[in-house]
Amino acid sequence: MALALKKLASAGVAHQLLPAAGALLPGLGAAASQLQARRTKMSHSEATNTFILEALEHLEYPKRLRKLLLTPEREVAVELALLRDNGEVATFNAYRVQHDNSRGPYKGGLRFHPQVDLDDVRSLASLMTWKTAVMDIPFGGAKGGVTVDPNELSERELEILTRKLVQLEILTRKLVQALRPILGTYEDIPAPDMNTGAREMAWIFDEYTKFAGFSPGIVTGKPVWLHGSLGREAATGRGTVFAIRELLAAQGLGEIKNKSFVIQGFGNVGSWAAQILHEMGGRVVAVSDAFGAVANEHGLQIPDLRAHVADRHSLASFAGGVVIPKESVLTVPCDVLIPAAIGGVIDEDNARDLQCKIVAEAANGPTTPEGDAILRERGITVLPDIFTNGGGVTVSFFEWVQNLQNFKWSEDEVNAKLDRVMREAFEAIWELHTEDKIPLRTAAFVKALQRVTRARVHRGFD
C-alpha cells in the first residue's frame, strides 16, 4: 500500500488526493468480500467491479472518486429494426457504453453476440478504460454490442444492421447531447470484437464518412487496403504471445519453445495466438471453438488447422488430432491455458480442475472473482486480460495514428512497436506485483487506476 501511494505522490497527484485520506473508502474490503460471498452468480459488471474494489484497497483514494471509477459516463441503448430477407421485421437491442475518457477518446470494440446485454457491455467498457491505461496509450474506454447471432443473418442483412447501428448511435447521441455525436475520430472510436472484423469496420467507416466526410480514424481494425494497419488483425494474438513470453522470462521458466498450450476459442484472437506460438516452437496441444474441440499431445499443425477452418470445415473434423468434448478443453494438461472466447468460463465450478501453470487471459473477463481466488490459492499465475489482450487496442492506436497522419507503417515496424509497449506494460505491473506482493491482476488494476485518476484529477471536475 505504501509503495502504491508513494508512486501516486511522485506522479504529482497525491497532494490532491491525500487530504481526504481521512475519508478512506470505508467498507471497500467488506463490499468486495460481500460480493465474493454471494451465493448467486455475479453479473459481469459486478465481477469487474470486484477486481477494481480489490485494487482500490491498495490505494488510499477518497470516497468521492469511487463512484466515478466504478460507473460508466454514458450508456446508450437503441433498438435496431431490420427487414429480413423473408419480408418479416426483426428487432435487435444494441448498446454503446462509454466508461471513461480521462486519458483520451473513448475506445473499444463492437461485439455481435446472442448473449450481449447492457451489463455485459458495461463491464467490457470498464475493462477498456483499465486496459488502455495499463498499456499507457492515450485512450479511454468504451464498448458496444448488438444482441444478435450473426450466423442467423445473411451477409446482406448483416451489413444493413451495422449501418443502422452507426446511424442510430449518432442519432441517439445527438438527441442526448444536443448536436454532439458520441462517435468521432477524437470522441469514440469503435473496433472489432467477437463476431466483428475488418468487414464490419469497413461498413462503419463508409457509413460514418457519409455524415462527417472522409474519416478513416473513426474506426480501427479496418481492412489494410482501406486505411487499416498492417499487423492489426494478428495484434491481439501476437500481444498475448508477447505477454506470455515476458512472464515466462520473469518467472525463470524459459522460453515459449517446447512449452505446451491449450486455447479455448479459435477466432481472430485464438487462431492468431496459436499460429504465432506454433511459429515460435510452442506445442498447441488442444483448441476448441463454440462447436467442438480437437487435441494432439504432440502439438497440432496449426497452419493446417487454420486452413481447414478457413475452408469452412468444422474445427473438430480436423484429421490431425482427436476429438475431445469442448467443455473439457480447459482441463487438458498444459503449461499455459489461453481462454480466447467468451467471459466467465473459469469459475468456482472448474478452477480446481485446471491443469496448467499459467492462465493467459486473451478473452475479456474469462475468470470470475471466485475462480480467480481458487487459482491464486492453487498457485496458478494469471496474466490478466487488461494486459494480456492489450495488443489489439495498442495496434488500433497505431492504426489511428497512421490514419491521422495519412501514413503507412511497415508490418515489422508495427510489430516492433507492439513488442515495446507490451514489454513496458509488463515491467510496470511486474514491479508492483513483486514489490507490493500483490497478484498480477491487482497490480494491473492498481497501475491503471493510478493513471486514470491522475489524468482525471489533473483535468479537474468542472
Ligand SMILES: NC(=O)C1=CN([C@@H]2O[C@H](COP(=O)(O)OP(=O)(O)OC[C@H]3O[C@@H](n4cnc5c(N)ncnc54)[C@H](O)[C@@H]3O)[C@@H](O)[C@H]2O)C=CC1
Ligand atoms: N478481436 C480483438 O482484437 C480482441 C478481442 N478480445 C477478446 O478476445 C475474445 C475473442 O474475440 P475474437 O477472437 O475477436 O472473437 P471471434 O468472434 O473472432 O472468435 C471467437 C471464438 O470463440 C469461439 N467461442 C464462442 N463461444 C465459445 C464457447 N462457449 N466455447 C468455446 N469457444 C467459443 C468461437 O467459436 C470463435 O472460435 C473475446 O473475449 C474478445 O472480447 C480482446 C481484445 C481484442
Ligand SMILES: O=C(O)CCC(=O)C(=O)O
Ligand atoms: O482495438 C480496439 O480498439 C479495442 C479492442 C477491444 O475491444 C478490446 O481490447 O477488448
